[in-house]
Amino acid sequence: MTTLSAELEQEQIVDVHEKFYEFVRSFRDRNGSYKYRERIKQMITMGQKSLIIDYNDLYLFDNRLARLLIEKPDEVLQQASEAVKEIVLHEAPDYAESIDRFYVRIRALPRVVPLRRLRSEYLGKLVMLEGILVRTTPVKEKIVKARFMHCTREHGCHKFDWPPEGELVGDILERPPACPVCGSSSGTFRLLPEESKLIDWQRIVLQERPEEVPPGQLPRSIEVVLQDELVDSARPGDRVSIVGIVRVRPDSISKKRAVYDLYIEANHIEVSQKILEEVVITREDEERIRALAKDPWVRKRIIASIAPAIYGHWDIKEAIALALFGGVPKVTEDGVRIRGDIHVLIVGDPGTAKSQLLQYAARIAPRGIYTTGKGATAAGLTAAVIRDKTTGEYYLEAGALVLADGGVAAIDEIDKMRDEDRVAIHEAMEQQTVSIAKAGIVAKLNARTTVIAAGNPKFGRYLTNRTLADNINLPVTILSRFDLIFILKDRPSPEEDRKLARHVLEVHRETERIKPEIDPSLLKKYISYARRYIRPRLTPEASKLIEDFYVEMRRMSSENPEGPIAITARQLEALIRLAEAHAKMALRTEVTREDAEAAIRLMKTFLESSGMDIESGRIDIDVIMTGKPRSKQEKLTRIMEIIEELESESEEGCARLREIQKRAASEGIESSLVEEAIRSFRRDGIIYEKSLGCYAIVR
Ligand SMILES: [Zn+2]
Numbered sequence: 001m002t003t004l005s006a007e008l009e010q011e012q013i014v015d016v017h018e019k020f021y022e023f024v025r026s027f028r029d030r031n032g033s034y035k036y037r038e039r040i041k042q043m044i045t046m047g048q049k050s051l052i053i054d055y056n057d058l059y060l061f062d063n064r065l066a067r068l069l070i071e072k073p074d075e076v077l078q079q080a081s082e083a084v085k086e087i088v089l090h091e092a093p094d095y096a097e098s099i100d101r102f103y104v105r106i107r108a109l110p111r112v113v114p115l116r117r118l119r120s121e122y123l124g125k126l127v128m129l130e131g132i133l134v135r136t137t138p139v140k141e142k143i144v145k146a147r148f149m150h151c152t153r154e155h156g157c158h159k160f161d162w163p164p165e166g167e168l169v170g171d172i173l174e175r176p177p178a179c180p181v182c183g184s185s186s187g188t189f190r191l192l193p194e195e196s197k198l199i200d201w202q203r204i205v206l207q208e209r210p211e212e213v214p215p216g217q218l219p220r221s222i223e224v225v226l227q228d229e230l231v232d233s234a235r236p237g238d239r240v241s242i243v244g245i246v247r248v249r250p251d252s253i254s255k256k257r258a259v260y261d262l263y264i265e266a267n268h269i270e271v272s273q274k275i276l277e278e279v280v281i282t283r284e285d286e287e288r289i290r291a292l293a294k295d296p297w298v299r300k301r302i303i304a305s306i307a308p309a310i311y312g313h314w315d316i317k318e319a320i321a322l323a324l325f326g327g328v329p330k331v332t333e334d335g336v337r338i339r340g341d342i343h344v345l346i347v348g349d350p351g352t353a354k355s356q357l358l359q360y361a362a363r364i365a366p367r368g369i370y371t372t373g374k375g376a377t378a379a380g381l382t383a384a385v386i387r388d389k390t391t392g393e394y395y396l397e398a399g400a401l402v403l404a405d406g407g408v409a410a411i412d413e414i415d416k417m418r419d420e421d422r423v424a425i426h427e428a429m430e431q432q433t434v435s436i437a438k439a440g441i442v443a444k445l446n447a448r449t450t451v452i453a454a455g456n457p458k459f460g461r462y463l464t465n466r467t468l469a470d471n472i473n474l475p476v477t478i479l480s481r482f483d484l485i486f487i488l489k490d491r492p493s494p495e496e497d498r499k500l501a502r503h504v505l506e507v508h509r510e511t512e513r514i515k516p517e518i519d520p521s522l523l524k525k526y527i528s529y530a531r532r533y534i535r536p537r538l539t540p541e542a543s544k545l546i547e548d549f550y551v552e553m554r555r556m557s558s559e560n561p562e563g564p565i566a567i568t569a570r571q572l573e574a575l576i577r578l579a580e581a582h583a584k585m586a587l588r589t590e591v592t593r594e595d596a597e598a599a600i601r602l603m604k605t606f607l608e609s610s611g612m613d614i615e616s617g618r619i620d621i622d623v624i625m626t627g628k629p630r631s632k633q634e635k636l637t638r639i640m641e642i643i644e645e646l647e648s649e650s651e652e653g654c655a656r657l658r659e660i661q662k663r664a665a666s667e668g669i670e671s672s673l674v675e676e677a678i679r680s681f682r683r684d685g686i687i688y689e690k691s692l693g694c695y696a697i698v699r
């Protein structure tokens with residue numbers, strides 16, 4: 001079998017230098033203009049040194065040359081670069097002299113090699129890869145032409161450049177086998193870094209996009225080396241398309257010379273601007289989407305399509321649907337960005353359907369990522385500066401919220417997030433950026449990401465007589481970033497149990513029947529269509545309704561002089577976002593009264609389910625968030641702590657009722673309340689009677 005390059009060499013039909021020169025001088029695009037002559041002029045006026053070529057143009061001009069470029073990129077690019085220098089010499093001799101090396105960069109190869117398929121068969125060839133940039137090292141300097149000092153007894157000391165011709169290929173510099181000046185291989189060779197020619201050099205890691213990773217598998221990644229102008233041209237979290245040459249280097253872990261790692265030396269890198277274009281919507285899709293939106297029941301059908309195997313929880317499914325569509329981001333007159341993303345938190349007893357809801361949400365969201373609070377990698381939820389164990393170098397790695405930029409991060413067990421994320425997640429959720437400054441790396445990454453999160457109650461079960469802040473291991477500052485918070489309780493109720501049992505049995509008996517209302521692939525397209533094109537505006541009617549609700553809530557709280565502010569501007573912004581998302585769900589461009597009502601209803605559900613002050617019966621956002629009620633709740637919390645204290649102090653591992661009452665009384669808590677608390681803790685399954693009159697906590 002003869003390879004293409006062998007065939008081309010045999011026939012000697014390609015003088016690459018001449019062909020390339022001719023291509024740049026004579027190629028005309030569809031409008032008849034000399035595309036690359038113009039680009040060269042532009043390059044000179046802008047003081048640049050790279051000429052970017054569309055692969056398809058080269059192919060149209062001479063398909064053999066284009067194919068040779070794929071097969072032998074080192075040779076072809078070298079010759080092409082010299083041809084460009086020659087052309088610039090004609091146009092602007094002074095400029096040509098001032099530039100060491102011109103680059104020819106190739107964009108848009110006809111085929112993308114999936115990261116999973118990259119094998120040694122591509123070695124030395126030009127490939128195009130797509131993925132997310134997950135990691136970058138600081139910029140370093142690499143030697144492209146080394147200067148050595150050679151000293152021998154016979155000839156004394158003298159300097160020479162290495163390699164004698166051209167520049168170093170790859171990133172390994174070895175001692176020259178012999179001196180090109182005196183021809184001797186003995187004596188001492190000393191590298192002179194200050195006199196060597198250096199270029200900027202950076203290592204990055206490209207990873208498969210989350211939506212490409214087969215279910216249940218880890219994403220694959222590959223190292224890419226950026227040099228010269230390409231350095232720092234993309235940031236972690238960017239979705240990029242890279243054209244480069246496949247190379248090998250000794251495997252850094254095994255240190256065995258026979259084991260090699262593939263890496264890419266980038267020739268060209270493009271950052272994808274249109275973040276939602278990844279979900280391809282055809283003309284037929286658009287027709288189906290438009291038809292679906294005309295259905296007066298479209299919202300109900302969308303909500304019913306979210307995790308259809310899970311019974312009930314309509315409010316939570318509606319909240320998830322609204323988060324998937326999102327509100328409209330805005331910039332105020334003084335330049336403050338107001339997010340359009342709707343963040344939703346579900347706090348629930350173990351065994352409830354939280355994880356399934358989250359996984360489903362990530363599946364139908366454009367750029368959806370499902371992760372846990374701990375994060376899938378060392379970068380966690382936001383970003384981290386990490387030290388590579390084998391090379392010792394520091395690098396910046398993007399976490400889940402940065403990788404899901406422009407999409408949705410479904411975070412399970414958010415209460416288990418790393419301490420670093422607890423600090424950084426505020427900025428990510430409100431300003432939608434992640435800033436990091438550590439070990440000489442300073443960066444600000446985009447995280448325009450919707451957060452749909454779930455957490456477990458701190459005490460194993462949700463305690464109704466405690467505040468939300470008490471119930472979940474998250475600071476108030478993070479809780480207040482969520483637009484909606486729901487509590488998912490697993491409380492016995494014969495009626496509900498029967499319905500649930502029937503539903504579960506039905507799901508197992510007949511999976512056909514619970515097919516979602518709308519097929520997930522169509523729903524995903526519908527959602528990205530809405531996110532891409534629909535920007536609904538508030539009608540005066542809807543504004544009035546939201547305003548009235550807000551003012552009324554503020555008034556109610558101000559009537560109680562010792563009460564805190566019941567509702568804040570945060571909830572007002574949330575209401576607007578929710579109403580906008582509700583309009584987007586039906587692809588409508590106006591936010592109507594109906595949309596405002598839906599937003600208010602969900603907000604009330606959230607406030608009532610989590611923030612009702614037991615004694616006053618009043619909705620109290622401050623109680624929800626700060627967890628500082630001045631009343632019965634505080635005492636109940638204290639009683640729980642007393643039980644915990646006594647249990648750990650006692651030898652039998654339980655707290656005696658009399659002891660609890662004694663300690664409680666010393667703190668001004670009445671005995672009748674202790675009895676009531678114990679009844680309620682037992683009912684909630686928090687404590688049990690270990691031996692007669694002695695209580696222990698269920699663990
Ligand atoms: Zn020539």
Ligand SMILES: [Zn+2]
Pocket residue numbers: 150151155158179180181182183184
């Ligand atoms: Zn020598």
